[in-house]
Amino acid sequence: MFRVSGAAIHSAQMTIRIYNTLAREKQALEPVTPGRVGMYVCGPTVYDYAHIGNARPVIVFDVLYRLLRREFGAGNVKYVRNITDVDDKIIAAADESGEEIASITARTTEAFQADMAALGALPPDEEPRATGHIPEMIALTEDLIAKGHAYEADGHVLFDVSSMADYGRLSRHSQDELIAGSRVEVAPYKRNPTDFVLWKPSTGAQPGWDSPWGFGRPGWHLECSAMSEKHLGINFDIHGGGQDLIFPHHENEIAQSICSHGAGTFAKYWMHNGHLQVEGGKMSKSLGDFIAVHDLLKAHHGETIRLAMLMTHYRRPINWTADGLAQAKSQLDGWYGALRAAGEGDADASSALVEALSDDLNTPLAISALHEAAGAVNKSGTTGGAGALQSGAGLLGLLQLDPDDWFKWQPEGTVGLADGDVDALIEERDAARAGRNFTRADEIRDRLAEAGILLEDGAQGTTWKRG
Ligand SMILES: [Zn+2]
Incomplete structure (x- = not known):
C-alpha cells in the first residue's frame, strides 16, 4: 500500500560531509572514483547472538548506505560488511559448548542476518566470510614478508611495526605510548611488543589451513585487509566500525594494507560510531545487562529499536534505556497515526531532512524534520504531506510498514485476540x-x-x- 516513490524525483546532488577520524574533522565526501562509492564496515564475529552494541554500527551505516544510494544511485554504491567466522572466540565457544565450529558459525550468521533485517537494515551488497578468503590472506602475508614488513617466528608471522614510520596515525598513539599503556600483548616470539599477528599455528581441533608457515589460521586484522581489497580494491572510500575498533584493529588494517600497496592506498574516510551504555553503565555479560537483539525484538518492534538508536548522534555515546524505547514507540505511533489518517502520497523527503543527514548523519535533526512533516500532515491532512513524511522516514529506514500492520503488532507471548x-x-x-x-x-x-x-x-x- 505505501511505497516510497519520492526518492526517484529528487533534484541536484547534495554534498555529503562526514567526520573523518583520520583527519579529526568533517570533510566533504569526494569519492576516489567520481560518482561511485565503496564502503567497508567491520562485521560480526559469529559465536553468539548480536547484542544491542553490535547493532549500533549496523543501523548507523545502514542510514549512510540509504543516503549514499539516494545521492549516487543504488547501482553506484557498493557496501561490503564481512563475517568473521574464524577467530579464537569461536574456538573458545566450541570448546565450552561441544558444538561443532561450522554449526556455531552457520547458526549464528543466520541469526545475525535475521536480527539485522528485523531492525530494518538493508543487506550489504557483499557479505564476505573470512574462511572464504584464506588464499588472499596468505598472499598478503607473503607480500608483507617480501617487502620487509613482516617476519616469521615460532610458527607465527608477525607484522614488524618498526618497519612503518607513521604507524599509529589513526589512533594517534606513539609506539612508546602503546607499550607504556600495556595496550599490546607481550609474547616471546615478538621482536617488539607492538608487533601483531598476521598468521598463527593451529593445533589439534583448531581450524587451520596449509600455508608456507605450516598449518595455521589468520589473525583478525589480516582478514579485513584481505576482504576489503578483494571486494573494493586497494583504494576505496569509506571504512566504518565502532570507536573501540580504532586501536588496534583499524590501525593494524591500515599498516597491513598500506605497507603492501603503498602510501595513499586503502580507505580515504574513516568513520566510527560511539559506545553504547545500558541504563548508564557499561554493558557486560557478568552484570546481566547484556541485551541480545534477538530477545529485544520479542518485546519491541525493530523500528522502535532503530528509532531509539537514531535519536542519539552516531558519534556520541548512547545511553540505552527503557525510557528511550518507550519514547521511540510513542513517536512512531504518532507518525503512523498521521499516515493512516492522511493516506498514501508520493512527495519527496524535505530538504531539511536530507541536509541534516548530509551533515555527518545528523539523525537527531533529521528526526525533528520528521516531527515537522508529521505536524504538517496532521494540520492539513493532505496526501502530499504524508508522502514527504514517508519518504523522509524511509531514509532513516522507518515507517516501512502499512500503518494498519504497525498498530496490530504485539510483543511475543502476548495472550489476546488474533x-x-x-x-x-x-x-x-x-x-x-x-x-x-x-x-x-x-x-x-x-x-x-x-x-x-x-x-x-x-x-x-x-x-x-x-x-
Ligand atoms: Zn575489520
Whole structure:
C-alpha cells in the first residue's frame, strides 16, 4: 500500500560531509572514483547472538548506505560488511559448548542476518566470510614478508611495526605510548611488543589451513585487509566500525594494507560510531545487562529499536534505556497515526531532512524534520504531506510498514485476540450498528477494549490498534 516513490524525483546532488577520524574533522565526501562509492564496515564475529552494541554500527551505516544510494544511485554504491567466522572466540565457544565450529558459525550468521533485517537494515551488497578468503590472506602475508614488513617466528608471522614510520596515525598513539599503556600483548616470539599477528599455528581441533608457515589460521586484522581489497580494491572510500575498533584493529588494517600497496592506498574516510551504555553503565555479560537483539525484538518492534538508536548522534555515546524505547514507540505511533489518517502520497523527503543527514548523519535533526512533516500532515491532512513524511522516514529506514500492520503488532507471548478475530468482531459490530442494535455494538467494543484493542471510527470505516 505505501511505497516510497519520492526518492526517484529528487533534484541536484547534495554534498555529503562526514567526520573523518583520520583527519579529526568533517570533510566533504569526494569519492576516489567520481560518482561511485565503496564502503567497508567491520562485521560480526559469529559465536553468539548480536547484542544491542553490535547493532549500533549496523543501523548507523545502514542510514549512510540509504543516503549514499539516494545521492549516487543504488547501482553506484557498493557496501561490503564481512563475517568473521574464524577467530579464537569461536574456538573458545566450541570448546565450552561441544558444538561443532561450522554449526556455531552457520547458526549464528543466520541469526545475525535475521536480527539485522528485523531492525530494518538493508543487506550489504557483499557479505564476505573470512574462511572464504584464506588464499588472499596468505598472499598478503607473503607480500608483507617480501617487502620487509613482516617476519616469521615460532610458527607465527608477525607484522614488524618498526618497519612503518607513521604507524599509529589513526589512533594517534606513539609506539612508546602503546607499550607504556600495556595496550599490546607481550609474547616471546615478538621482536617488539607492538608487533601483531598476521598468521598463527593451529593445533589439534583448531581450524587451520596449509600455508608456507605450516598449518595455521589468520589473525583478525589480516582478514579485513584481505576482504576489503578483494571486494573494493586497494583504494576505496569509506571504512566504518565502532570507536573501540580504532586501536588496534583499524590501525593494524591500515599498516597491513598500506605497507603492501603503498602510501595513499586503502580507505580515504574513516568513520566510527560511539559506545553504547545500558541504563548508564557499561554493558557486560557478568552484570546481566547484556541485551541480545534477538530477545529485544520479542518485546519491541525493530523500528522502535532503530528509532531509539537514531535519536542519539552516531558519534556520541548512547545511553540505552527503557525510557528511550518507550519514547521511540510513542513517536512512531504518532507518525503512523498521521499516515493512516492522511493516506498514501508520493512527495519527496524535505530538504531539511536530507541536509541534516548530509551533515555527518545528523539523525537527531533529521528526526525533528520528521516531527515537522508529521505536524504538517496532521494540520492539513493532505496526501502530499504524508508522502514527504514517508519518504523522509524511509531514509532513516522507518515507517516501512502499512500503518494498519504497525498498530496490530504485539510483543511475543502476548495472550489476546488474533487479527482475524478482531476483524470478525468489528464486522459483527458494524452489522449491529447498521441494525441499530447499539447495546450489542457497545458490548463488542467493550470486549475488544478488555483485550487491549482500541477502535477508531472514521470516515473510511473503523480502524483499530493494540493499545
Ligand atoms: Zn575489520
